[in-house]
Amino acid sequence: MFRSISGVFGKLFLFGPHNSWRRLMLGAASLSLLILLAIWLYILQSIENQERLVIENTKSFQHNLSATVSENLNQLLDRGKLFCAFSSQLLENQQNTLTQTRITAMLGTDQAFNRIEIYDLHGQKIFSSAPSLPDATLNTVIQQRLALDMQNVKPGMVFGPIPKTLSDAWQIPLLYLVKDSREENTGVLLLVLDLGYLLRLNQNLAMGMTEIINIVTDDSQEIARASIAGLEFGGSALITSNITTANSTNPFVDFKPLFQDQVSRIITYQHSDRHPFSIIVSQEINEMLKSFREKKREALLLVFFLTMVVIISMILIAFAIQRKQRAFMALVTSEIDKNELILKLHDEKQKAFDLAETDYLTGLYTRNKFTELASRYLIHAKRNRLHYAVLFIDLDRFKAINDSLGHHVGDLLLQTVADRLQSTLRKTDVIARFGGDEFVILLTGLQNEKDITGVAKKIVETVSQPCLDLANHDLQIYPSVGIAIFPRDGNEIIALMKNADLAMYQSKHSKNRSYTFFDASLNTENILEFTLDQHFSTAIKNGEFVLHFQPKIDLSSYRIVGLEALVRWQHPEHGLIFPNTFIPLAENTGHIIELGNWVIEASCRQISAWKSAGIPIVPVAINVSGQQLKSDTLAKYLTQCLEQYGLESKYLQIELTESSLVENIETAKAILNHIADSGIHIALDDFGTGFSSLGYIKNLPIHTIKIDRSFISNIRNSHDDAVIVTSTIALAHNLGMRVVAEGVETSEQLVYLRASGCDEVQGYFFSRPVPDNAIRQLLIKEKLCP
The missing domain is CATH 3.30.70.270 (Reverse transcriptase/Diguanylate cyclase domain)
Structure with missing residues (x-):
């Protein structure tokens, strides 16, 4: 460290005081320019994003507005189908005065339509709700409608000729094909739509000052136009090319003129799926961006003022640096001399430490x-x-x-x-x-x-x-x-x-x-081991084994969400013996299967007893050895014990270590799949201490990963342990698994694990493994707050 410090000072002043001052000034200027550039880029990017947001919000609003108007108009046009049904009856019996009366009554109660006329297949008018003058254009359209090959035309409605005079512009003729019960054409129904009713229907829609709603036919003929002032007639003509562009490519056409006034507008197109018309909502760009442009001008002025402040400040700092240059040079020279002395002392101190820690003769520790x-x-x-x-x-x-x-x-x-x-x-x-x-x-x-x-x-x-x-x-x-x-x-x-x-x-x-x-x-061939081996089978029969339970705590609520069952041997002569002493003996002598079955049965019996006593129960995890995984009866015995005590499979879990899977992974995989299919969750214990952790969690039905206590103990001081724990939690969560951290003993470990997203913890910080009478009190309490 001291060599690097002296090297930096040496390079800084290698070419004399004037050059060093120039380099310092150049560095300060470059840094200031970079900061200004970053500020400008940020402001410009923010302005661009805000402008994009304004446009997207306008598009969304226009889309909703056009959809509302389109749906209202669709519902009006759909009501014509009811008139078609009565028209079919009248066409079959033209003298049916009752049907005529019904049609007239329906029209009288329907405010949307002003007039109704019915024509037969020859284009002859057979019914009209009110007298009307002959209209050659209308008759031509009716004849064209009747001449269509109806096998190739989708039945429905078409718009009649749009009125040219201002007095008739409020009335829009609608032509419906009338079919009988055999779906054969019988005539044409003419309904005259009152645009005033449509305007009243949509009068509560919020519109901008320059926002315009257009109703156009599929052949780009304008039916009606509405603005904040109401219906408009005689306005500038539509530019149909932009309507066609919207229809064929995208429901939005940005910054295009819609009318002959050539004013850029943002246009939203909404085509009806049921009728041959479209709704176009447009608004002038200038109105849409008016408020945004004012804020943009204010932001640019503020950044310009900040730029001038930084430039002036940089000039003042340059003058100050120049005045302090000589004093700084003297200080640096003194600092270099001091660092050289410190470096020598450091080397001598390191040599002394090495001599104190290492034996001079053998090189071993002292x-x-x-x-x-x-x-x-x-x-x-x-x-x-x-x-x-x-x-x-x-x-x-x-x-x-x-x-x-x-x-x-x-x-x-x-x-x-x-x-x-x-x-x-x-x-x-x-x-x-x-x-x-x-x-x-x-x-x-x-x-x-x-x-x-x-x-x-x-x-x-x-x-x-x-x-x-x-x-x-x-x-x-x-x-x-x-x-x-x-x-x-x-x-x-x-x-x-x-x-x-x-x-x-x-x-x-x-x-x-x-x-x-x-x-x-x-030294006498392990007398204790021999005694335990001889007494193992009778100890199970005599009930010398007992279960202690250690709670698992959910980090989001600090509730007890599970227990781990840990077996102890209450020996009549040697007292309480822990698993480290007799589990290896059981595995070497073959007693582990018998002991494992006892633990399964005792755990189910204990859960059932808690349930009968009204104590809140949580899943209990049981440790399974490698020898148990070789037996195809393990899954059957687990299910049998659950059924014997009337328990659901969710209240029993098994934990296994990676070392128990090494000998025969395929056999273990088949057994574990059978266990998982029965609804019992499986946890991989002591994760990270084996050799094939990723392979196991990928190929086996693992639901939970338990991080070994060796990674938790020094998690606050060891960067490597912290990285391993954080990566393991992220890996497990990405694979849909829960994570339990073992050996949590301090609040610092708890805080780190919770911040890293760990699901559950287990350790002395909350509770040691305790017998039944103590765990009952914890289960009743339900929550263990730190």
Whole structure:
């Protein structure tokens, strides 16, 4: 960091004070121009977006307006079909005075139509509601209508000739084909529409000052025109090309003239699906954008004023920088000298730290560094289910070799032993030299305690190999190893090292072994394991196993939405035994199937008891081992227990780890599909600690993902853990799965998980696993607020 600081100052003033000042001014000017450019681009983009929004709103309003007018007109024209029915009766019996009377009465009550006339197939008028003068144009249209081949023409209405005189412009003739019951043409019905009625029907529509509504036929003939002032007659002619463009391409035609006045308008076109007419709503662009343009002018003036302020400010700052240049140069020179001194001190301090943390002879950690690292590992170990152990190693007869052959040979021997110890360990293990011929090792994250024995044997065998040609000497040395296991032999690193040291002395005095466990029972072929194995089957029959329950909390409401059932062994002699001790034994001895079935049956029995007692019940999750997934009876037994206790499948869930799927993924997949089909939800436990997580969630019927506690414990301090957790939550949600975070113990973890979108949490922050009497109280409470 100090080298980079000095490098920056050196480059800044490499070419003298004047050049550095010019570069500083150029940088300030460039930054100011970039800021102004960004402001202008933002304002112009905002103006463009607002203008687009105004136009889109106008289009939407015009579309609604045209649709309303079109629907009102459609409903009027549809009423002509009722007149067609009576007209058909009159055409069949022209002397039917009753039908004539009905038609006249209907017309009298219908305010939309002024007159009705009925013509036969020869174009002869057989009925008229009022006297009318002969109209040659109308007669021609009627004859043309009757001459059409009705097999190729869709039955319906057409507009008659539009009146040319102002006095008749309010009346629009409508021609309907009249058909009999056999759908054969019998004549033509003429209805005269009163535009005044249509105007009253739409008088409450909101319109702009320049907004115009046009009704045109399919051949672009204008029927009527309305504005805010009412109906208009004798206005400028329509430009039919723009109407045709709208009809063939898009219901909107932007910035086109509609009338001969050539004023640009925004036009909306609404064509009727039932009748041969269209509604055109248009408004002048200038009126539509009037208010927007005023705001645009104000925004541009404001930005121009801001631009002038920035330019003037930049000029004033330039003068100020020039005045302060000499003082700044003196300060920088002093700062460079100071940084060089700090850099030297930093290098010396780093060397001192390296010497304090690393053994000068072997390159291993020192006592203090080992204690610091091991303490961190043990904090992590308290939150997972893995095994940790401290190995204290002493070299037998080393003092004699060192005294007889010299310290040089002793140093070479220690270096060789250090290399051999490192070769037997993993990168995650921690090794240190405590001084003299003593070494200490912390084994981390082992699956079971038997792995500790394997590592100890390997250390003894490797270190005991002959050391050839050490300063022309061939030597062989044997180690004495003491082992203390976390947390059985201590919860803190100091206690574990002390107990491992005591065990090492016991090993040193023993004649038959080179490593010794602090707990003597583990050195006689695991007496506790043998006792538990012999008593396992009778323990299930005698009811020594009990269930504890840990709640799952929904982060949106802090309600208890589920429980995880955790089995405990209430041993008559050894007290309460946790699963880490007897589950591996059950899997190795084949008792896991029997124990798993007991857990399923006991969970269903417990849920049924809560239900009968009126206690609110939530789904209970059961852990399933890999051996249970090999059995095709698992799904059947789950269903059988649910039916036995009268429970719905939604109240039972199963949890499985990735390691349980490794051996036979296809068999497990078939069984899990059967379970999922029965309605039981499946959760993937300890997600992220296996090797094929993405493959499992893609191919298996997984409903929930449980993030392993190892990623949650340091989520606030570890960027990698935080990224993994956030990515896992996003991945699960995109796949339609819920996410449960395990091992939540602090409010900081809770806040982070809730902000990341996690669905549920589980951990000591809310509740440890508790027996039935305690979980009953939590279920009644329903909610666990942090």
